[in-house]
Amino acid sequence: MSTLTPRPSVLFVCVHNAGRSQMAAAFLTHLAGERIEVRSAGSAPAEQVNPAVVEAMAEVGIDIAAQTPKILTVEAVQASDVVITMGCGDACPVFPGKSYLDWQLDDPAGQGVEAVRPIRDAIEERVHGLISAVLSA
Template identity: 70%
Template sequence: MSKPSVLFVCVHNAGRSQMAAGWLRHLAGDSVEVRSAGSEPADRINPVAVEAMREVGIDITANTPRLLDHATAESSDVLITMGCGDVCPVFPGKRYLDWQLDDPAGQDIAAVRLIRDDIRTRVEQLIAELPARTG
């Protein structure tokens, strides 16, 4: 049995994509391979995003922003973009979702909580739509 793989992509891979990856790992467990990357990765994860996720019992501090690479994107089943625009690669036959979400960079904790909760709702919907894959 092979797991479906989901790649979350945003510009800095420091906020939205990290929170989404955290939610998917938390809610789906080992049933999904979770990946995240950025078109211009930051040096570290947004500390306000870390705090917002900590409030709901999810620790994303071990994650590091990483550069989006062709191989990771190509080998993912679902690619979810979050504001990376034209730099996100397009591969035929992949499922793409573009989540319009505010960037948590420079936002206070109250604003980031709203983004976090919006992401959770979207991740729950994604899980409901992901088929198990056999390989």
């Protein structure tokens, strides 16, 4: 009889959950598959994901058009092993025993796809490193 080990879980948080956190969650889901549980949320979620972000992700073959911004909850933080903030300031609750990282990235809000591409590429690079760190922990 095998014992099921819980998957590590990662929560990406930004203010609107319409850009950076959506891209990070999509990359982690795409690259890690079922090996890591992925969540994203915002402290003040927008009504929809930034269209330039949707377009930039489509350029690399990841469709996030159906995603919707979600409100950050205490439960989401408590259920996550790693919490990565992206400019949400003090809005993210802190709990002992969690790993917190803050990724300093430009906010794609109000930007065109040309400005979103370098942010997308920086997020993808960080997610590759995150996968190695989370799965080897």
